[in-house]
Amino acid sequence: MDMTEKRKLFESIVPQYSEKLYWAIRRIVLCHDDANDVLQNVFIKVWSGSDDVQARSTLATWLYRFDVYEALDVLRRKRNVASLDISDNISVANSLEADQYFDGDRAQALLQEAIASLPDVQRVVFNLRYYDEMKYSEISQLLDTSEGALKASYHIAVKKITAFMKEHQ
Template sequence: MSIADNEIIELFHLKNKKEEAFRLLVDKYKEKLYWHIRKIVLSHEDSNDILQNTFVKIWQGLKEFRYESGLYTWMYRIATNESINFLNEKKRKVYGNSGEITEALENILESDVYFSGDEIQKELQKAVLKLTDRQRLIFNMKYFDDMPYEDIAAILDVAVGTLKATYHNAVKKIEENMRIIDSQF
């Protein structure tokens, strides 16, 4: 039985039910948030670390949650920001430019023992890595998570029209990269 988000929040505000409410929240969303994060950073280990940080931030912010957006949208925004911050920090500390991090992410994808896709899926992921960070994020949320544009707009705080244009451009780039790959075989 799945408990509604508003019921979890109500439980959280009861003095002796905070931990139970948070456990329910984690159980309900940990898998969705993990895969959202994983599509951004690719590494299983990094995804788990970021997921933990995300839930720490959710725990810290839950008492102030005001329903200005849906709970799910709010949590996705935190997970997205944590993932982007992680990649930016990694770029700053480890890699000199975005080309180097793209290459590193491709290497992670190639050596990932948890990747269960076939060659076509791997090539799609490589094509997705060639997108800008913003295009990749929007593409993942729309294509893989099948999120409505309105939810993505709320998470990323951008206009729906901008999202649609960015997604369209991302799809075109992926199609072009996949054609290049196909012509090499």
């Protein structure tokens, strides 16, 4: 792919996918500033890897792969640096409500806190299935995991979220 083709591809990807990718990241990292940083890193990787778009993957799957792994890397780095455990941080809902970019109510903030309390893989699977309405086959390709394992992760995540919401009402 020559530079002109690469630029055209990139210029079509950014406006088409920015918002979807941002919200997929935001649901993982929760913080607006972190989500913006991750999105920028994703587009840098897209630019440098645009020659590697695999024929077996759709463009959206290829982008979400960058998206999810970059967001998970940010979470891992934050945990290593701050040694924070989300169960010790009961202020997820409070910090979201104070975030100028969060436009939900208290119930939405509690839902996000419940989702944040999930292990990383369950959180990603839940977000991709529930919010992004991805098919299990797409998530399977994205995360290199069997559809059966994804269905189990989603089911367990829903049970945990339901229990969390009942406990905090």
